[in-house]
Amino acid sequence: MTPAAALPLWLDITISVLVLAGAFVAFMGSFGLLRLKSYFERVHAPSIIATLGCWFTMHATLIYFSATDQLALHALLIALFIAVTVPITTIFLMRAALFRARRMGEKVPPSLSRTMHSYDGARDS
Numbered sequence: 001m002t003p004a005a006a007l008p009l010w011l012d013i014t015i016s017v018l019v020l021a022g023a024f025v026a027f028m029g030s031f032g033l034l035r036l037k038s039y040f041e042r043v044h045a046p047s048i049i050a051t052l053g054c055w056f057t058m059h060a061t062l063i064y065f066s067a068t069d070q071l072a073l074h075a076l077l078i079a080l081f082i083a084v085t086v087p088i089t090t091i092f093l094m095r096a097a098l099f100r101a102r103r104m105g106e107k108v109p110p111s112l113s114r115t116m117h118s119y120d121g122a123r124d125s
Contacts, residue, residue, distance in 0.1 A: 011067055015060045022056030025049055039097055040109060047090040054082045 007015075029049025036042040058079035065072035101108045 015064050018056050018060035022053045026053035051086050
């Protein structure tokens with residue numbers, strides 16, 4: 001790898017703004033994690049925000065390495081992997097938490113299937 005040449009100012013600013021935006025979004029997700037009270041509220045902040053922060057950082061990485069060396073698609077692949085796996089993992093964690101809370105008799109959000117089923121029955125009559 002050759003030493004990177006100086007980038008134009010507009011490109012430096014663009015990359016810096018994207019990295020700072022990713023860091024700010026990640027900070028806000030962490031703040032939401034601390035501020036929200038229940039697990040069911042708390043699980044959304046880091047999962048959704050982590051994906052957005054990752055995309056900002058991915059764009060900065062893609063632009064920087066494509067401008068200095070060659071087209072860097074590895075950053076895109078990492079961001080796609082995170083965008084696919086984070087929501088799936090969140091769903092599994094939420095289902096496990098709901099199952100555990102229901103087994104322990106705690107108050108949990110109502111089941112959507114029961115809500116929709118009772119709504120459809122009320123509408124038919």
